[in-house]
Amino acid sequence: MTPVLEFDRITKRYGGPFSSRKVMALDDFSLTVNQGEILGFLGPNGAGKTTAIHLAMGFMRPTAGAGHMLGKPFGDAPTRRRIGFLAENVALYHRKAAKVVRFYGALNGLRDPQLARAVRDVLDTLELNEVRDRNVGKFSRGMMQRVGLAQALVNDPELLVLDEPTSALDPLGRVAVRELLLRARASGKTIFLSSHLLSEIESVCDRIAIVSRGRVVRIGTTGELLERADLSEIVARGIEAASFAGDVNEEGLVRFRVFAAQQRSAIERVWTSGGEVVRVNPVRRTLEEIFLELTSKSEPPKPGA
Amino acid sequence: MNFVREQRWPLITLLLYVVVFGGGIALTGGQSEDDTLFMLRSTSIYGLAFTGLLAASAINNECRTRRILAVLSKGLERGKYLGGLLLGAMIASAVYCATIFAVGALATHKVGILLPFALMLMVLFLLAATVAMTFSTVFHPLLASASAAFLLGAEGIAARALGGVWLDFLPAWTLVDRAVNFGAPGWHLPWAACAWAILQAAIFWALATAIFSRRDIAVAIE
Numbered sequence: 001m002t003p004v005l006e007f008d009r010i011t012k013r014y015g016g017p018f019s020s021r022k023v024m025a026l027d028d029f030s031l032t033v034n035q036g037e038i039l040g041f042l043g044p045n046g047a048g049k050t051t052a053i054h055l056a057m058g059f060m061r062p063t064a065g066a067g068h069m070l071g072k073p074f075g076d077a078p079t080r081r082r083i084g085f086l087a088e089n090v091a092l093y094h095r096k097a098a099k100v101v102r103f104y105g106a107l108n109g110l111r112d113p114q115l116a117r118a119v120r121d122v123l124d125t126l127e128l129n130e131v132r133d134r135n136v137g138k139f140s141r142g143m144m145q146r147v148g149l150a151q152a153l154v155n156d157p158e159l160l161v162l163d164e165p166t167s168a169l170d171p172l173g174r175v176a177v178r179e180l181l182l183r184a185r186a187s188g189k190t191i192f193l194s195s196h197l198l199s200e201i202e203s204v205c206d207r208i209a210i211v212s213r214g215r216v217v218r219i220g221t222t223g224e225l226l227e228r229a230d231l232s233e234i235v236a237r238g239i240e241a242a243s244f245a246g247d248v249n250e251e252g253l254v255r256f257r258v259f260a261a262q263q264r265s266a267i268e269r270v271w272t273s274g275g276e277v278v279r280v281n282p283v284r285r286t287l288e289e290i291f292l293e294l295t296s297k298s299e300p301p302k303p304g305a
Numbered sequence: 306m307n308f309v310r311e312q313r314w315p316l317i318t319l320l321l322y323v324v325v326f327g328g329g330i331a332l333t334g335g336q337s338e339d340d341t342l343f344m345l346r347s348t349s350i351y352g353l354a355f356t357g358l359l360a361a362s363a364i365n366n367e368c369r370t371r372r373i374l375a376v377l378s379k380g381l382e383r384g385k386y387l388g389g390l391l392l393g394a395m396i397a398s399a400v401y402c403a404t405i406f407a408v409g410a411l412a413t414h415k416v417g418i419l420l421p422f423a424l425m426l427m428v429l430f431l432l433a434a435t436v437a438m439t440f441s442t443v444f445h446p447l448l449a450s451a452s453a454a455f456l457l458g459a460e461g462i463a464a465r466a467l468g469g470v471w472l473d474f475l476p477a478w479t480l481v482d483r484a485v486n487f488g489a490p491g492w493h494l495p496w497a498a499c500a501w502a503i504l505q506a507a508i509f510w511a512l513a514t515a516i517f518s519r520r521d522i523a524v525a526i527e
Contacts, residue, residue, distance in 0.1 A: 060521035081380030091371035107379035
């Protein structure tokens with residue numbers, strides 16, 4: 001796999017030499033986003049997600065370590081022409097929607113007639129054509145976010161860096177963005193997606209990285225993260241639920257959990273009790289459970305770290 | 306142009322002052338030439354302060370509104386971005402100078418001397434804007450404005466003390482002096498001082514670009 005975005009042991013400390021308030025935002029942070037994948041970036045507030053994104057976009061410089069985007073060091077301006085970026089709480093110049101998108105497209109070096117076509121297409125995709133001549137200053141947050149997405153997509157980017165792209169959208173808007181992301185992946189684009197919406201991350205991402213206190217605390221495919229390899233769930237019939245510390249489900253089957261190492265002996269106990277094993281599966285947890293487990297262990301960043 | 310649009314209300318207020326004050330003098334007639342010259346001199350100094358404050362607050366405004374993120378996420382070098390902000394401040398100044406020229410021409414009918422005056426003001430405003438913007442790459446806008454005023458003031462004092470060619474090499478004194486003495490007998494455009502001021506502005510712009518390219522863009526996370 002070719003890395004499209006790479007953080008290599010990056011540390012970012014806020015606060016200058018004379019500042020009384022120093023915060024370690026990222027601490028030896030390493031992460032790789034591979035070509036053609038959607039990587040979900042999760043973490044509690046203050047975990048360092050936005051700092052990592054801002055470093056990647058070249059808005060700030062790391063205190064230590066280095067990073068690469070499309071093979072070039074972070075902050076390389078010509079490389080940013082191949083990136084689409086949407087900031088959390090997007091803020092744009094107050095002009096007509098079409099003119100705003102056109103302005104940001106032009107900043108990426110697009111010129112007519114390609115620019116005019118790109119603006120028309122992206123406004124169509126995000127269902128903004130009806131409001132193309134309205135000033136974005138009068139838009140709701142959700143509409144503003146759509147225009148933000150339009151400016152991120154207008155240059156047909158290879159890599160999309162999205163910080164909370166659906167936070168202000170209604171459920172219909174979220175579904176539309178989810179479909180848009182899946183279409184973008186199908187066309188070979190790479191997406192680095194930071195979001196607090198766990199269901200959204202779970203439904204669209206190929207891999208998930210959970211960050212806490214400036215470090216990646218867990219990374220893996222969605223399946224790897226959700227399935228617990230150390231715990232199995234056995235469903236059987238013809239046994240006493242109480243003898244297996246299980247419960248009876250709506251179909252009258254007994255369901256109980258055992259450690260993977262004890263799975264074989266548990267199955268043999270079912271058979272010797274005269275029962276029948278219906279199915280054995282690794283225990284699947286929700287992303288919320290994993291997120292809470294990993295992030296609640298961590299304390300907030302230490303001042304002066 | 307986006308920058309000018311965002312600053313349109315303070316600019317319009319200042320322009321209204323020039324138009325109403327200068328237009329009043331022109332239309333009521335009967336006023337002495339001294340009144341008209343006083344108006345032109347005072348409005349030129351207001352313009353200098355306005356341009357300095359506008360340039361000093363440009364980066365801070367862009368960061369505060371978070372608009373800087375969407376712009377700098379594109380394939381744009383920071384130097385060009387800074388150049389765009391400076392150009393915006395200069396467009397606002399050009400509109401202001403054109404208004405002074407038009408109102409002055411209406412009131413005095415001395416187009417021949419007003420044109421070099423307006424050009425000199427543009428150069429003076431450019432110098433003030435680049436110095437203020439350079440300080441604003443590291444300081445809060447108010448501190449940047451004060452620092453720019455202090456630096457240009459110190460430059461003026463040094464030029465006056467040294468005299469001779471230093472009045473051109475360190476042009477702040479000469480340009481401000483010509484602005485506040487506009488219309489005095491023998492008034493002419495200080496070409497050499499203007500040329501040095503443009504060179505000094507270019508040096509400050511390069512310095513601002515070098516500093517701004519290395520600093521973190523800190524925006525408030527809501």
